[in-house]
Amino acid sequence: MSYAVDFKNVSTIGLESSPVAEALAGLRANEARYFMNKYKREFTVVPAGESQDTLIYVNRILKEERGLEFAAKPLETSRLQVENIDWTFVFYEDGLEVNVLYTIDDPKKRAVGFKLSEGMEVPKELAEAKFKFATQKSKLAGTIRGSFFVIKGEY
Secondary structure (H helix, E strand, C coil), X not given: CCXXXXXXXXXXXXXXXXXXXXHHHHHHHHHHHHHHHHHCCCCEEEEHHHCHHHHHHHHHHHHHHHCCCCCCCEEEXXXXXXXXXXXXXXXXXXXXXXXXXXXXXXXXXXXXXXXXXXXXXXXXXXXXXXXXXXXXEECCCEEEEEEEEECCCCC
16 A cells, blocks of 8 residues: 655654664655655655565666665665656665666666665665765755665666
């Protein structure tokens, strides 16, 4: 069952099993606010168990592009198309968010982003791959650490 994320009244619905549920809920709400402010679009998530196609898509890109496979349990996903961009999100139990920005008509603007909820350690999979993380502040999510890589293949 899908859930429209409310960025005004942040809720941990669907994220309760995470040790950083409050911070992950803030990170999810931060994404919801972004889509509402920039595109006037509601940000809706689906339990990972109901969105296997989305998980397969993201896992394929991570594996083929960088050999990454996360041990953490995926809790929720979101997939939407805005203008010419296909956006895909996976929220993991450990507090990690993976997002795929995939422009339909411009192969130069395709990337995978990683955002770490406040209070979580860098996952070993990303530490081993030597990603460097930048920091940003968010009223909803506290301190967010993020990194990315450019997608080279076609998906």
